[in-house]
Amino acid sequence: MKTLYVLAPFSHYCDAARWALIANGEEANVRIVAYNPGAHIIASPVERLREAGGGKKNPGFPLLLDASGNVEGLDSWSIVERRGQxxxxxxxxxxxxxxxxxxxxxxxxxxxxxxxxxxxxxxxxxxxxxxxxxxxxxxxxxxxxxxxxxxxxxxxxxxxxxxxxxxxxxxxxxxxxxxxxxxxxxxxxxxxxxxxxxxxxxxxxxxxxxxxxxxxxxxxxxxxxxxxxxxxxxxxxxxxxxxxx
Structure with a gap:
């Protein structure tokens, strides 16, 4: 199962990513891991995971991992544009x-x-x-x-x-x-x-x-x-x- 890291209450960038995954029929195969503001800086692994996946060191959300734990979507745009450029x-x-x-x-x-x-x-x-x-x-x-x-x-x-x-x-x-x-x-x-x-x-x-x-x-x-x-x-x-x- 894939993992989508999001900021909650849902940020508008995270909501865009979620829309795209649902529209692609992927919702059932994605588990959501959410962090509240503040906690997303001190406790989230997103910055480390994004850097390990080849992205810039950035604590921003969302981030999508594939079933093996590899980065599949570095940010909202890489997920949203699955639905078209x-x-x-x-x-x-x-x-x-x-x-x-x-x-x-x-x-x-x-x-x-x-x-x-x-x-x-x-x-x-x-x-x-x-x-x-x-x-x-x-x-x-x-x-x-x-x-x-x-x-x-x-x-x-x-x-x-x-x-x-x-x-x-x-x-x-x-x-x-x-x-x-x-x-x-x-x-x-x-x-x-x-x-x-x-x-x-x-x-x-x-x-x-x-x-x-x-x-x-x-x-x-x-x-x-x-x-x-x-x-x-x-x-x-x-x-x-x-x-x-």
Whole structure:
């Protein structure tokens, strides 16, 4: 049986990989090993396994091993593109702009105040697919340290996020003409899976949701890119770990 290492609660890059494996009919032959934020740095073997498999030393998720324990998928793209290649410029925008900025916006809202941070902590405390000790450390001061590191590394400042939102809007506008024609059809192509999953934090944020994030999600849902992502989630709800209709 293959092994897929993921970050839980499911990251949007991990969700893209999972979509692709399900679409390929591989789900029954893949076991998922999940790590909560924080634990993925101090306890995960992913960095060592990726380097041993010929990849760059990087603790990022996901990572796919074959039945013999050899690296089969170094990252989400090597798994997603089993469903077809993503056009180079679109892939660049999705990987370097859309994915990272969607994640930063998501964390900006979850870490903005004590109530919102408590929502994120609750999610990490109640993820059934991670080990007991990983859930328990999210009841300790270590959890606040993890949140602070994530905020400082991705969100940084209000001014930074204003510029990031403009970059994201520009990327959406550049991607829009590609919609509803191959390979960005409402089917499980590599391109459509990648776009849908990497946009998801902006259009179908997981529950419980800070009110400010729900309000911002309404904005991004109005863009054709947001509408496309939402349409993919609605058409294939059973493919995603993150969709809660």
């Amino acid at each position: 993503v056009p180079p410029r679109a892939k660049e925008l999705l990987d370097s702009v859309v994915g990272p900025i969607a994640r930063a916006i998501y964390y900006e809202h979850y870490f903005k105040d004590a109530d919102s941070k408590a929502m994120f902590k609750s999610r990490c405390q109640n993820v059934p697919i991670v080990s007991f000790w990983q859930r328990m450390i999210w009841y300790t001061p270590f959890a606040d340290q993890v949140c602070d590191v994530m905020f400082n590394s991705m969100v940084k400042s209000a001014q930074h996020m204003t510029m990031q939102r403009q970059k994201l809007s520009d990327a959406f506008d550049e991607l829009e003409p590609l919609l509803y024609q191959p390979p960005f059809t409402l089917e499980t192509t590599g391109a459509s899976i990648a776009l849908a999953a990497l946009v998801y934090p902006l259009v179908v944020p997981t529950k419980p949701t800070p009110p400010s994030l729900e309000l911002e999600a309404q904005h991004w849902r109005q863009h054709p890119i947001g509408k496309f992502s939402l349409a993919m989630y609605e058409k294939f709800p059973h493919f995603s770990h993150n969709y809660y209709p």
